[in-house]
Every structure is written in structure tokens, then in C-alpha cells.
Amino acid sequence: MHQLLVFSDLDGTLLDHDTYDYGPALPAIARIKALGGLLILASSKTASEISPIHQELDLGDAPMIVENGAACVRASAIGTQDADYRAIRQVLRTLDAPFRGFGDMSVEEVSEQTGLSPDAAERARARQFSEPGLWHGDAHQRAGFLAALARHGITAREGGRFLTLSFGATKANQMQRMREQHAPCFTIALGDAPNDTEMIASADRGVVVRNDHSPQMPILPNEQHVLRTELPGPSGWCAAMFQLLAEWDDNEKGTASHG
Incomplete structure (x- = not known):
């Protein structure tokens, strides 16, 4: 079995651009947890900013990629490394x-x-x-x-x-480190803005979440493995995740039955 790792940007992706609400994404988040996956929040925000959302979503000891990829920290390390x-x-x-x-x-x-x-x-x-x-x-x-x-x-x-x-680390760098720690794994990355492109392009499956307030996302090197949502923010996030989780779960069951 592969460990499921889901990397998600916050503003305009998991969080609504105007209201910062993540409510529409909760059913898909519950499904990630049911499948034993980790949801790793990846944002330009500081750990102090991300922590309340991490706690509200009950993400346990899942790490957070903070300050646009400058580091990957666990909730217990907030404020201890500077x-x-x-x-x-x-x-x-x-x-x-x-x-x-x-x-x-x-x-x-x-x-x-x-x-x-x-x-x-x-x-x-x-x-x-x-x-x-x-x-x-x-x-x-x-x-x-x-x-x-x-x-x-x-x-x-x-x-x-x-x-x-x-000191130069990016969201994609941190995602690769997590991959190495959790191998074998399957990665999904979701984002809405140009600073997410490297992370989305490096994942097994990527999702570009519609955000009419953000610059248009370019065609990515792995475009054939990228979903682009019709709905914006957490509604688009949820729809894309349910589609990808169903595909991943079917593939895992198929691998197990032929293993």
C-alpha cells in the first residue's frame, strides 16, 4: 500500500478567496482521513498563522509547509526554530x-x-x-x-x-522530502497561484483550483496529470479531491488484489 499525501495551498485554494471559509471542503478532508492519508497545509503563511487552521481541521501531527516552502514544521515546533x-x-x-x-x-x-x-x-x-x-x-x-x-x-x-x-527552499522541495520520508507514497498537490506551480508539477496528480482573482496558471509540464476545477476555492477543491481519491482508492484495491 502507498501512503497518501495531500499537499494543499490555503488562500484561494482550500480557503475561499473572500470569506476564508473551508467548510465546502470538509467532506473530502474526512475522506482523506478515512483512507489513512495525510493533509499537509502548504502556504506562504507563518506557522503561527497556519496553526489555528491546522487545529480546527484536526490534522494531528501532520507537518505544515510554512513561509512559502522555507521550512516544514510540526505543530509542536512552532516558535522554537528561528x-x-x-x-x-x-x-x-x-x-x-x-x-x-x-x-x-x-x-x-x-x-x-x-x-x-x-x-x-x-x-x-x-x-x-x-x-x-x-x-x-x-x-x-x-x-x-x-x-x-x-x-x-x-x-x-x-x-x-x-x-x-x-535560504531558497520551496514548497516542491519540502514535498520531495516528505515523499522520501513516507515512501512508497502517492502525492496530490492543490494550488491556485503561480507560486504553487512547482509543487503541482512535481506531484503524482495536481489540481489547479479556479481563482478568478489570481493570475492565470500556465500549462504545466505534467498537464496530462492535472485537473483544473470549474468551481473556485474549497468547492472546487472538494470536487477534485473526491475524483482523485476515488481513482487512487480503486488503483490501490486493484494492486492489492493482484499482489
């Missing part, structure tokens, strides 16, 4: 560049820049592995900044208004 973040902040202090990270901002400023409530902004500032921020310099300064970061092993990814610094 060496990467401290190292990034130390490098920033030596560079004295026109970059203003979340660590330079107050809770009120993060709330203003992101539209998050003060409580949510405080959780977003609870960084452990990466540092988002705003660039205030020109293009020439930016090129020098990125080159200096690279000499320290730090990469920068642009998403929306923010430039996010980390």
Missing part, C-alpha cells in the same frame, strides 16, 4: 540596504501594508525562516542587494508587493 530568520536579519543589518522587512515594521504597519487585522498581522510577523519586506531603492541598488544576499546563500522571491528573503 535560526534562519535571525541569520537573515543579521545579514540585512550588515548591508544597510533600502529594504524594510516585517522585522523593521510595527504590528500596525504590517496591518496597514497587508490589510490584515492587528492579531493576524502579529502572527504574520512571527517569522522563523523568511523575511518579507518592501524595496525602496532603484533597480541598480536592487541588483547589488540581490548579489550581496546571494553571497550569503539568501534568495529573494517577488510576490505581489513584497520581496521575500529566504
